[in-house]
Amino acid sequence: AQKITQTQPGMFVQEKEAVTLDCTYDTSDPSYGLFWYKQPSSGEMIFLIYQGSYDQQNATEGRYSLNFQKARKSANLVISASQLGDSAMYFCAMREGYMDSNYQLIWGAGTKLIIKP
Amino acid sequence: GAVVSQHPSRVICKSGTSVKIECRSLDFQATTMFWYRQFPKKSLMLMATSNEGSKATYEQGVEKDKFLINHASLTLSTLTVTSAHPEDSSFYICSARALRSSDTQYFGPGTRLTVL
Numbered sequence: 164a165q166k167i168t169q170t171q172p173g174m175f176v177q178e179k180e181a182v183t184l185d186c187t188y189d190t191s192d193p194s195y196g197l198f199w200y201k202q203p204s205s206g207e208m209i210f211l212i213y214q215g216s217y218d219q220q221n222a223t224e225g226r227y228s229l230n231f232q233k234a235r236k237s238a239n240l241v242i243s244a245s246q247l248g249d250s251a252m253y254f255c256a257m258r259e260g261y262m263d264s265n266y267q268l269i270w271g272a273g274t275k276l277i278i279k280p
Numbered sequence: 281g282a283v284v285s286q287h288p289s290r291v292i293c294k295s296g297t298s299v300k301i302e303c304r305s306l307d308f309q310a311t312t313m314f315w316y317r318q319f320p321k322k323s324l325m326l327m328a329t330s331n332e333g334s335k336a337t338y339e340q341g342v343e344k345d346k347f348l349i350n351h352a353s354l355t356l357s358t359l360t361v362t363s364a365h366p367e368d369s370s371f372y373i374c375s376a377r378a379l380r381s382s383d384t385q386y387f388g389p390g391t392r393l394t395v396l
Contacts, residue, residue, distance in 0.1 A: 196383065206371055208324075208387035210282075254323060258383065266377075267314075268385060270323040 166190065167257050169271035176245055177279050183230070184240040184274050186255035196258040197238040198268065199229065203251040211253075214238055250278045283307050284376050286388030293364055294396055301359045301391045303374030309354040310376035314385060315347070318371045330357045364395040 168187045176182045188197065199211040214222045214229045222229040230239040242249055255271040283306040293299050303313055311332050316324040328349050330336045336349035346368075348360040357376075361368055371392055375385040 198384065200387070205389070206318075206373070206392070207389040208373060208375070210384055210386055213384055266383070267326055267329065268324075272323050 166269045167255055167271035169253075169255055169274050171274045172272070173275040173277070175277050175279055178247060179244055182242040182245050182249070182276065184242075184253050184255075184276065186238045186240065186271060188236050188238060188255075188257050190236075190257065190259050192259045194260055197229070197231070198256045198258070199227070199238075199240045200254045200256065201249075201251045202254065202273075208254075212240065245278050247278050247280060250276060252276075282378050282384070282386040284374065284386050284388040286374055286391055288391060289389060290392045290394075292394045292396065295365055296363055299361045299364055299393060301361075301372055301374070301393075303357045303359070303376070303388050305355045305376040305378075305386075308376070308378050310357075310378065311354060312377040313351055313357040314375045314377070315349060315357070315359050316373045316375070318373060318390075324373065327359075361393065364393070366395045369393055369395045 166189050170185050195216045197214045201209045201211050212222050212224045212227045212229050214231045221231050226243045228241045252273045252275050254273045256268040258266050285304045287302045291299055313330045315327045317327050318324050326339050327342045328336045328338045330349050330351040332351050332354050338344045351357040371390050373390040375387045377385050
């Protein structure tokens with residue numbers, strides 16, 4: 164079974180509109196972390212935002228926020244006031260356990276976001 | 281902070297030659313680094329986990345003798361693709377684990393390998 168599911172392979176959004184990228188996860192570990200990364204066409208993987216399973220509040224980083232709904236096991240990324248430079252692949256990833264010596268990230272398939280002018 | 285460099289960014293080599301890719305954490309110490317391979321329009325595929333001063337742990341299906349990993353210091357890990365063949369052509373990207381509250385992996389810019 165997929166541990167990280169990104170149901171939107173691609174999205175087109177008008178510039179300046181808000182965007183929500185979906186991510187659902189599956190784990191039985193009570194301690195986990197959720198990450199969002201952006202990968203522009205240049206290939207670099209840019210860390211955007213992190214949410215820990217025990218965090219009481221939704222994470223925010225500038226225009227990025229994470230809509231964390233623990234009971235639903237969803238961790239959607241919200242980008243406010245989208246810009247042309249937001250066009251990229253976006254990956255959701257999960258780390259199971261905390262500060263484990265050899266943890267791995269489990270990756271979603273990604274969502275290709277295109278911002279239209 | 282949390283900058284990871286990777287060198288070279290692009291390499292073209294002949295079949296049968298070996299290629300070394302370096303991954304450096306520039307402003308933090310990384311006890312653990314990861315090597316990924318990414319096929320076009322796909323997600324990252326973990327190849328191996330590299331811990332400073334010990335042997336790398338390879339994922340199933342990854343040939344350890346073909347993809348040699350050395351993590352000699354807290355800021356440097358290298359991946360050597362030995363006797364490269366055209367099927368090894370890919371985008372290779374490393375990450376370094378930052379031991380902070382979020383325990384985040386920070387990625388290098390990647391290396392595009394083309395084997396002729």
